Amino acid sequence: MVKQKIVLRFPPNIVEQPIIYMMIKDFDLMVNILRADINPRKEGRLMMEVSGENADYQRAMAWLKEQGLIITNLEQQIIWREDRCTHCGACTVICPTGALHFERPSMNVQFDQDKCIVCELCLRACPARAMETPIDNALFR
Ligand code: SF4
Ligand code: SF4
Incomplete structure (x- = not known):
């Protein structure tokens, strides 16, 4: 399967x-x-x-x-660049599936690839440009 x-x-x-x-x-x-x-x-x-x-x-x-x-x-579409992430939490507010979420008790942001539906909202919301997609999205601009 x-x-x-x-x-x-x-x-x-x-x-x-x-x-x-x-x-x-x-x-x-x-x-x-x-x-x-x-x-x-x-x-x-x-x-x-x-x-x-x-x-x-x-x-x-x-x-x-x-x-x-x-x-x-x-x-393959969404990559979380942990090295760039400042754990500001802006993405956790807009992520519709909880793929980006605060981990307790550290309150660091974590990314759960399995929950990601590639809506790309986090790409625009992240001030640190920590969310990336390697796919050419030119078709949709
Ligand atoms: S918005 Fe960007 S910098 Fe802020 S927690 Fe999310 S991935 Fe990290
Ligand atoms: S692409 Fe959408 S579902 Fe995936 S992490 Fe970003 S906001 Fe969440």
């Missing part, structure tokens, strides 16, 4: 195709959508958790790439 959070990025000509339906029907995967965006240029991004048999998952990923989608593993 595999259980993986991924981001799919769609060029405009694919946005309206029933990709999720195909992933469920043709590849026997379970798909849990975490977030969806379509920018003004009709380019789309879907964040999801996908689970199923490893062979089915690999076949589905190969098929998605053939369709022209860009696939990124979600945990």
Whole structure:
């Protein structure tokens, strides 16, 4: 079994195709959508958790790439630069999942990658630029 959070990025000509339906029907995967965006240029991004048999998952990923989608593993997207973090707590207020949180009793901020849904709110909120994404988000600017 595999259980993986991924981001799919769609060029405009694919946005309206029933990709999720195909992933469920043709590849026997379970798909849990975490977030969806379509920018003004009709380019789309879907964040999801996908689970199923490893062979089915690999076949589905190969098929998605053939369709022209860009696939990124979600945990690769947000990086907490602990060396830059001042533990000011600004991110803990806006983080919707508690991925960024105060640890007690030290009251130091910690980052729980498993809870992160890559909403990117912390990227803008962090005054120390301690939250980073290595992914090129140019499509969505
Ligand atoms: S906002 Fe930035 S500096 Fe402040 S606690 Fe969060 S990650 Fe650390
Ligand atoms: S990307 Fe969103 S969910 Fe993830 S740590 Fe930042 S604010 Fe929290």
